[in-house]
Amino acid sequence: MRNLDDIALLSPLRRKNTTLKVLLVIFALLAGLFSSSPILPIFIMVCMIFATLVFGKIPPALYFKLFLSVLGFVAVSCVLFAFVSTGKGDEILLAIPIFRWTLTITQESANYAVLIFTRSLSGIASLFFLSMTTPMLELFSYFKRFSFLDVFMELVMLIYRYIFVFLELLLSIQSAQSMRFGYRNFKTSLRSAGMLVGSLFIQTLEQGDRLYLSMNSRCYDGKLPYYDAKYKILYSDALVSMIFVAAVATVYIYTRGIQFF
Amino acid sequence: MHIMEGMLPVGWAAFWWGLTAIILVAGIIQLNKVVRKNREVLPLLAVSGAFIFVLSSLKLPSVTGSSSHPTGTGLSSFTFGPLITAVLSAIVLLFQALLLAHGGITTLGANCFSMGFFGPLLAYALYKALQKTKLNIYYTVFLAAFVADLGTYVVTALQLALASVMNSPLAISALIENFSGFLSASAGFLGVFAVTQVPLAILEGLIIVVAFKYIAKLKGDFLLKTDAISEEQLTKINS
Numbered sequence: 001m002r003n004l005d006d007i008a009l010l011s012p013l014r015r016k017n018t019t020l021k022v023l024l025v026i027f028a029l030l031a032g033l034f035s036s037s038p039i040l041p042i043f044i045m046v047c048m049i050f051a052t053l054v055f056g057k058i059p060p061a062l063y064f065k066l067f068l069s070v071l072g073f074v075a076v077s078c079v080l081f082a083f084v085s086t087g088k089g090d091e092i093l094l095a096i097p098i099f100r101w102t103l104t105i106t107q108e109s110a111n112y113a114v115l116i117f118t119r120s121l122s123g124i125a126s127l128f129f130l131s132m133t134t135p136m137l138e139l140f141s142y143f144k145r146f147s148f149l150d151v152f153m154e155l156v157m158l159i160y161r162y163i164f165v166f167l168e169l170l171l172s173i174q175s176a177q178s179m180r181f182g183y184r185n186f187k188t189s190l191r192s193a194g195m196l197v198g199s200l201f202i203q204t205l206e207q208g209d210r211l212y213l214s215m216n217s218r219c220y221d222g223k224l225p226y227y228d229a230k231y232k233i234l235y236s237d238a239l240v241s242m243i244f245v246a247a248v249a250t251v252y253i254y255t256r257g258i259q260f261f
Numbered sequence: 262m263h264i265m266e267g268m269l270p271v272g273w274a275a276f277w278w279g280l281t282a283i284i285l286v287a288g289i290i291q292l293n294k295v296v297r298k299n300r301e302v303l304p305l306l307a308v309s310g311a312f313i314f315v316l317s318s319l320k321l322p323s324v325t326g327s328s329s330h331p332t333g334t335g336l337s338s339f340t341f342g343p344l345i346t347a348v349l350s351a352i353v354l355l356f357q358a359l360l361l362a363h364g365g366i367t368t369l370g371a372n373c374f375s376m377g378f379f380g381p382l383l384a385y386a387l388y389k390a391l392q393k394t395k396l397n398i399y400y401t402v403f404l405a406a407f408v409a410d411l412g413t414y415v416v417t418a419l420q421l422a423l424a425s426v427m428n429s430p431l432a433i434s435a436l437i438e439n440f441s442g443f444l445s446a447s448a449g450f451l452g453v454f455a456v457t458q459v460p461l462a463i464l465e466g467l468i469i470v471v472a473f474k475y476i477a478k479l480k481g482d483f484l485l486k487t488d489a490i491s492e493e494q495l496t497k498i499n500s
Contacts, residue, residue, distance in 0.1 A: 004360050029367055033271045041267070070362045074265050077421075084425060084449035112425070116268055123266030124362045131359045139359075151296050151303070152289050156352050158307030159314070163356065166308075166315040190464070194471020197316065201336060201472065202480050204312045208305035215304065 004066075004131045013056050013133035017233045018142060021134055024241055028126040031248050032119045039255035040248070041115075041122035047244060048125035056133050063132075067124065074120045082113035093261065110261045136160055141228045150223070157224055162207070169203060170196070263372045264417065266358070266365025272429020277420070278370030281351070284378050288348035295345070309337045310349040314356060335406050335469065338381035339388065339489045350377025375416040384409035388489075398494045402473045403466040410462035418450035474498065 008014060013021075028048065032041045052058050082105050094105040130139075137157070144153050173196055177183065182192035269277070296303050313333035338346040351373045357363045364372050388405040392398075426443040427435045436443055477484055477498045484490040 026366075029266070029365075030271070032267055033269075033274065033367060066362070070265070073363075077265065077268060080449065080453055081421075081425060084422070084446040119267030120265050121267075123365055123367070127266060127358060127362050127365065131362075136356075136359070148289065148293075151293050152348065154303065155292075155307055155310065155348075156355075158304065159310035159349075159352050160356065162308050162311030163314045166311050170315050190467055191471055194468045195475055196472075197468060198472035198475030198479075200315065201312060201476055204308045205305070205480060205483060208308040211304035211308065212301055 004128075005136055007058060007062075007132050008135045011056050011058075011133045014135065014138075015231050016133070016237055017231045018134055018138050020233055020237060020241060021130060022139070022142070024244065025126045025130045027245065028248070029123055031252065032122040032126070035119070035252060036115070037255045037258045038114050038118040038260060039258050040251050041118035043251045044248060045118070045122040045125045047247070048122070048129045052125070052129045052132055056129070058132055063128070066128070070124055071121075074117060074124070078113045078117040078120070081116055082109050084109075107261050111259045114260050137226065138229065141226075144228075154224060158211075165207070166200065166204070170200060173199065263354070263357070263364035263376075264368040264420065266362075266368055268365075268421070269368050269371055269424050270428055271367075272431065273420070273424045273427075274367040274370065276370075276430040277368075277374055281347075281370040281373045281378070284344065284347050284374070285351055288344040291342075291344050292348055295341075306341065306345070306349065309340065310352055313337060313349060314353045317353070317357065334377065334381040335384045335409055336472075338385045340487050343378060343382040343385050346381045347373065347378040350381075353377075371417075371420050375413050375420065379416050380409040380413035383412040392491075398490065398498070399470050399474070403470050406469040407462050407466040410465055411458065414454045414458045414462075415451065418454050419447060421450050422446040 028044050032044055035041055049063075053060055053063060083103050091107040092104050093107055093110055096103040137160075140153060140156055143149050143156075177192045177196065181188070183189045292306075296306075316333040334346055334350055337349055341349075351369070354364055354369050354372050354377065355366075358365050358369060384405045387408055388401060391401040391404060422443060423430075423436075425446045426439055427433070477490060477495060481490070481495045481499065485492065485495060
């Protein structure tokens with residue numbers, strides 16, 4: 001797994017104000033959801049991809065590889081939406097008879113599926129923009145201001161750290177198992193996978209004990225202090241953001257009624 | 262399969278977020294209480310959360326290579342209860358959305374309700390109920406994992422079907438008007454999910470049985486401490 005956080009740590013956009021980036025992405029996500037025409041999500045997607053590749057200097061090959069890996073998922077769901085969300089009395093575009101039933105795509109359901117598809121893609125592009133330009137620690141330091149969430153945020157930080165520890169463990173156990181023909185056929189695969197999950201769980205318990213000891217011996221009192229970097233909003237950043245918001249609003253107003261089918 | 266970013270209309274995203282928020286607040290209150298009472302639990306909770314994340318990226322020996330949440334959340338719900346499991350799942354889903362673009366932020370409420378709360382709750386309730394009967398412990402573990410897995414996907418399918426018929430949860434008249442549409446949409450989603458999820462649920466049930474046996478053999482005292490197993494069952498496994 002290529003970690004998006006590594007990319008974020010090296011990103012030139014890292015030293016931009018975190019709040020501004022989060023607000024822009026939330027705005028983009030909601031604007032995508034509120035649009036009734038597929039044009040606006042496509043516009044947002046293009047803007048986000050442009051910002052990530054050009055301002056964020058992410059290698060396009062890597063970016064599109066990551067993008068394609070989730071695309072299949074989205075496409076399958078959207079084809080499903082096209083078939084199932086058919087109302088009565090709509091104009092039928094396509095009908096496929098299968099045994100006793102007929103699968104139909106109507107004008108309305110096709111438009112709906114296209115809308116969902118573009119919304120999803122714009123959402124993914126927006127999320128990629130955020131996670132490729134903002135390291136997780138900086139993203140979450142924001143929430144530490146609320147004391148109700150103290151324990152919760154501690155948990156978030158620790159989970160984040162341990163995801164990578166266990167991922168490595170999982171991969172090394174798995175390759176050790178497959179080197180010993182652990183995934184040779186269905187029955188051994190089942191046994192190996194079960195043992196993998198079991199030993200991972202036991203490792204988890206032991207690691208939890210060790211972590212508690214090591215944290216306590218470093219005077220852990222329920223709060224992990226770390227440097228919280230603050231970046232100022234530059235005029236140019238504010239300008240670019242305002243242009244983006246204004247452009248989204250304009251596209252929203254002028255493309256409201258446009259549909260593909 | 263998670264509901265991807267952008268798949269739910271605004272009304273539904275808000276509805277599921279609201280419902281999940283109530284569960285999460287209750288979970289965080291419980292979490293604060295547990296950690297205040299016994300600080301030792303926090304690292305354990307953290308590594309369990311990481312465990313759930315890592316298991317979901319484990320490729321199972323199946324055709325689709327889909328994710329295996331119930332395995333992780335199931336084990337966590339025996340140990341910490343369904344409310345805290347919901348909190349852990351929310352964190353895991355957040356990381357999946359941000360690090361892998363799997364799932365999403367606006368759909369996190371819906372995903373957390375189905376995978377983080379409903380599934381583990383079902384597993385927990387069924388396990389506790391069957392534990393008191395004479396049924397073999399392995400069958401109990403299998404059934405709890407299997408039912409929780411299916412329950413999760415039934416909820417996901419219904420969430421998608423509802424969203425495809427009603428624009429928002431307030432549009433109840435649209436549901437009444439087009440109830441047959443809702444039924445056929447549910448049948449469609451359930452049918453497609455069934456093809457991949459029923460074999461996967463069986464597979465996961467089997468894997469968790471093997472894992473459970475392994476854990477009981479090596480770390481039986483842990484299962485005893487969390488009331489996941491009785492002493493006589495443990496001696497039976499070890500004999």
